Amino acid sequence: MKNILITGANGFIGSYLVEEALGRGYKVFAGVRPNSNRAFLSDPRILFFETELSDKKKLIEKLNSFKAQNGKFDYVIHNAGITKTCFKYDYEIINYQYTRNLIEALLETDSIAGKFIYMSSLAAYGPGNEKTMQPVKDSDIPHPITPYGESKLKSERFIKSLPNFPYLIFRPTGTYGYRDKDFFIVYQNIKKGIETYVGSTNQHLTFIHVKDLARIIFDAMVSPVSRKSYFVTDLNKYTVIEFNTIIKKVLRKKTIRIVFPAAFVKAVALINEKLSCITGKPPTLNADKFKEISCKNWLCDSSGLVENFGFIPEYDLLKGLTETLTHYKRENLL
Numbered sequence: 001m002k003n004i005l006i007t008g009a010n011g012f013i014g015s016y017l018v019e020e021a022l023g024r025g026y027k028v029f030a031g032v033r034p035n036s037n038r039a040f041l042s043d044p045r046i047l048f049f050e051t052e053l054s055d056k057k058k059l060i061e062k063l064n065s066f067k068a069q070n071g072k073f074d075y076v077i078h079n080a081g082i083t084k085t086c087f088k089y090d091y092e093i094i095n096y097q098y099t100r101n102l103i104e105a106l107l108e109t110d111s112i113a114g115k116f117i118y119m120s121s122l123a124a125y126g127p128g129n130e131k132t133m134q135p136v137k138d139s140d141i142p143h144p145i146t147p148y149g150e151s152k153l154k155s156e157r158f159i160k161s162l163p164n165f166p167y168l169i170f171r172p173t174g175t176y177g178y179r180d181k182d183f184f185i186v187y188q189n190i191k192k193g194i195e196t197y198v199g200s201t202n203q204h205l206t207f208i209h210v211k212d213l214a215r216i217i218f219d220a221m222v223s224p225v226s227r228k229s230y231f232v233t234d235l236n237k238y239t240v241i242e243f244n245t246i247i248k249k250v251l252r253k254k255t256i257r258i259v260f261p262a263a264f265v266k267a268v269a270l271i272n273e274k275l276s277c278i279t280g281k282p283p284t285l286n287a288d289k290f291k292e293i294s295c296k297n298w299l300c301d302s303s304g305l306v307e308n309f310g311f312i313p314e315y316d317l318l319k320g321l322t323e324t325l326t327h328y329k330r331e332n333l334l
Ligand SMILES: NC(=O)c1ccc[n+]([C@@H]2O[C@H](COP(=O)([O-])OP(=O)(O)OC[C@H]3O[C@@H](n4cnc5c(N)ncnc54)[C@H](OP(=O)(O)O)[C@@H]3O)[C@@H](O)[C@H]2O)c1
Pocket: 007, 008, 009, 010, 011, 012, 013, 014, 032, 033, 035, 036, 037, 052, 053, 079, 080, 081, 082, 083, 094, 098, 119, 120, 121, 122, 171, 172, 173, 174, 175, 176
């Protein structure tokens, strides 16, 4: 049985990575913090690797004692990260410095036998050109537009700088599925009969269902391919209207379409951020999110996944949203 460490195991994507790993017969060590909510990690086969990534010295001690008892990790998927915060510097610390701490500790203790998988994001490259509407490619020069994207790019550059380090980097686009919190707000609005847009209805998007994301990561991880990076989408492109139309269809709702002026949404996002951050809780609609939702081109090129791993997504948006929304309805959450 191969050992795998999955950090951020208790979060939305992490919990699906854990399920995929269990389904494939791995001995799964869920990397969590002492006070992480473990509601999605109830399977009795899950073992826990409890640690803070902030303290490299303690991490080294923990890895040394782990290795003495269990041997090396065959694979590590570093998925922990933050996507919103009230303090911009947190991105640098949590998304970049903690990634560095983990990799350095793994290497210094010789605790990883196989590949290191890094969960980056399309945000590391930023949006595509709005005139040509060409998809973002791996060979493009990255230009992240948020501190979140910058922190992911900085981690990628650190990983790539390590000689002979066997890594794979994945840059998922908008990831959806049951347990996600961000798209859930859109579903709730549509359920209330409100379909909202920022600035215009002309926005091109890409999506990946969380189960397809987990599946392709594991397929790629066990392949001979190493030291490469991939954008992860379901290989289709959609407009924001198509996205909302599918939700309306599945929820059987008629809606009022409201196109808010971009300046108005920006002001709301800023006020939202200031007010929510008084209580220390970063809101979903904040200044960085505004930047992202006002970009018109979030297309990216995932053809490398097809060429290198024969990726055939199981879910397009219609199938994925139907399953997701049906699940929410069954749980009386929509
Ligand atoms: N969702 C998307 O659309 C999307 C798209 C592209 C990339 N990603 C990336 O995918 C990864 C998972 O995102 P998600 O959507 O599943 O978010 P999530 O549900 O918020 O999960 C984040 C995970 O990271 C952990 N984490 C946060 N701060 C940490 C810290 N200081 N130390 C250790 N662990 C920490 C969380 O643990 P606690 O519960 O203990 O805080 C949680 O397990 C992130 O790296 C994100 O950047 C997400």
